Structure formats: C-alpha cells, structure tokens
Amino acid sequence: MSRLLIADDHPLFRAALRQAASENVPDGTIYEAADLASALTMLANEPDMDLVLLDLHMPGSQGLSGLAALRGQHPGVAVLVVSAHDEARTIRRVLDHGAAGFIPKSASPAEIGEAIRSVLDCGSWLPPALAQTIASLPADAADTNLAIRLARLTEQQYRVLALLGEGLLNKQIADRLSIQERTVKAHVTAIFEKLGVRNRTQASVLLQSLTLGEPARG
Template sequence: MRRLLIADDHPLFRAALRQAANESVGDCEVTEAADLAGALEALAADPDIDLVLLDLHMPGSQGLSGLATLRGQHPGVAVLVVSAHDEPRTVRRALDHGAAGFIPKSASPHDIAQAIGNVLDCGTWLPADLARSIAALPADPADVDLAARLARLTEQQYRVLALLGQGLLNKQIADRLTIQERTVKAHVTAIFEKLGVRNRTQAGVLLRSLDIGESARL
C-alpha cells in the first residue's frame, strides 16, 4: 500500500489533496500535518512514507526552508511542492532543491491526481505552461551550490543546523535532540566545514537565502 503525507495548514485543501490521492492511487494510506513539525513527526513515525505533498508556506516553514529540511532529514522521500506561489523562478528553485514536481494550488483535481501518480512512479511533474517557462529558465548557480552543500550533511547534522538557525545554543540543541553537548559541538564543526562557513551567523545567512520573500506567504 502506498503511503502519502499531506503537509498543508489549510484543512479544505488537505481534503482536496486527499481526494485526488485516492483517485490517483486508489487504496493508499494518507497522513496529514498542519505544520512542518507535524510533518517531521509523521516521517519519523513512518519512514516508509513514499511521497510528501508539501505547502511552501505553513507554520514552521518559510519559503524553501521546509523543502530543504525534509530533503535534508529524509532524503529518500519524494516531495511534491504544492503552492499558490507559482512564479517560474520559485518553481525553478524548488526543483533545484530537490522537489520532484510542483503543483499550483489552482491546479485541477485531474492534474493533481496525475502529478501524484507520476511521482509515485518515480517520475516528475509540472503543469505544461510552467514546464515551458522553466525550460528556458537556467538554474541559479547559488541555489545549485547551496543544495549541493546541504546535501553533504547527515540527517542529524541537518537537524542541528535547523536548530542553529533558530538561534539555539549548543546546550539547548543537545536537550532538544537528547544528545550530549560535546556531540553537538562535533556536529557544528562538521556543519561549518561542509557548508564552507566560519560561524553561526554565516550559517544563518545560508538558511535565510531559502526564503522566497514576503510575497510568497500564501
């Protein structure tokens, strides 16, 4: 049985995605989350989830940060981004950061079902108009470079990085992750080396570059 996770803070849209998933896959198990923390908890509880349908803006996730977090902590799970913020540059950035496809919130139930089916079959999906626009839009070297650097991190290192981005101290991170403080220090050192930064401030700047602007808050 296929397992899907819908991560969106709008209950009505979650219901629409669930219906499209049932129409596309048939007998499937669907879990829902209203924020990024809930999505991460669901993935930790069920590592066999095949696909995440991820809203770009919901509690705990701003811009591409939620996508980067899911890809960093659960690299084996396919992610379909679902967003009303469907400008070609934003879609291009989402793809460069590991999304398997992009569903505009204006998409028809048929297109949503097709997208889910394609990605579950190890393919990709974009609406035809966006696919044409993005074909002529080169990847941003900065995004490609950042995605490559983030991909060097282990899942635990990405968890530490996310907490660093929230301004937590090493002791607070150790308490949150239930690990020893010296282990956190070792992770921080490795994170700085892999990201090519010298301190927390520079690491925070990298994370903030995942934002897609205030206009993306839809």
C-alpha cells in the same frame, strides 16, 4: 500499495489534497502532517513512503528550508511541492532542490490528480502553462550547490542548524533538543565543516537564502 504523506498546515487544503489523492490512488495509504517536525517524524517511522505533498510554508518550514531538510534526510522519497509561490523562478529553485514537481495552490483537482499519478509513475509534473518558461530557465548553481551541502547533514544536525538560524546559543539549543551542550558544540563543528562556513553568521546567511517573500498577487 502506494504510501503518500500530505504535509500542509491548512486543514481545508489538506482535505482537498487528500480527496484528490484518494480518487487517483484508491488503494493508497494516506498520512497527514501539519508541520515539518511531524512530517519528518512520520517519514522516519514510515521508511517506505513513496510521495510527499509538501507545502512550502508551515510551522518549522519557511520557503525552501523544509524541502531541503526533507530531501537531505530522506533522499529516496519523491516530493511534490504544493504552494501559492507559483512564479517560474521559484519553481525552478524548487526543482534545483530536488523536488519531482510543483502544484500551484490554484490547481484544479484534475491537475492535482494528474501530478500525483505522474510522480508515482516515476515521472515529474509542472503546471502546463508554466512548463515551457520553467524549462528555459537555467538551473541556479548556488541552489544546486547548497542542496548538495545540506544533504550532508544528519537529521539532528539540521535541527541544530535551524535553531542556529533563529539566533539561539549552544545552551539554548541543548535545552530545546534535550541534549548535552557538548553534543551541540560537536554538531555545530560538523555543520560548519559540511556547509563550508566559518561561523554562525555565515550559516544563517545560507539558511536565509532559502526563504521566499510573499507570493505575487495580481
């Protein structure tokens, strides 16, 4: 029996994804999350999850940061990114950060179902109209390298990194996460070492590189 998690903060689109998943995986168990924190908690509680349908923009995740966190903390779970950011270069970056495929938010229910079945069968899926273009784009060495470095972080270290990116001081991070300030300092030291950065500014620049602009519109 397959286990799927739909992580999207838009109830209507979440319902559409659930409908497509239910029709194509009738014996599957489907979970839902409306923000990144809930998605990560659910994955921690359900280690046998097979597939996550992940929106790139929802509370706690802007751009590729949620994908990076999920892949780093749960590398055994397949991820299908679902987003309105359907430019070929963005999709190439999504693949470089470990996603098994990409579903545009303009995809039909049949395409969503096809993507889900393909990835559950250990395959991949890309929009047919863009597949050739995406395949012709070289992998981005910077993205690939960053994905490897982010994968070294523990779940708590990633939380600390995200708060560093918001400009919070150690004491503020300690209060937010309900941990000791000395524990935050230890996490920050480990984060700098694993990411190969020297200070908060450099760590924030790495996080900023994961953000995406507004989706292109015709």
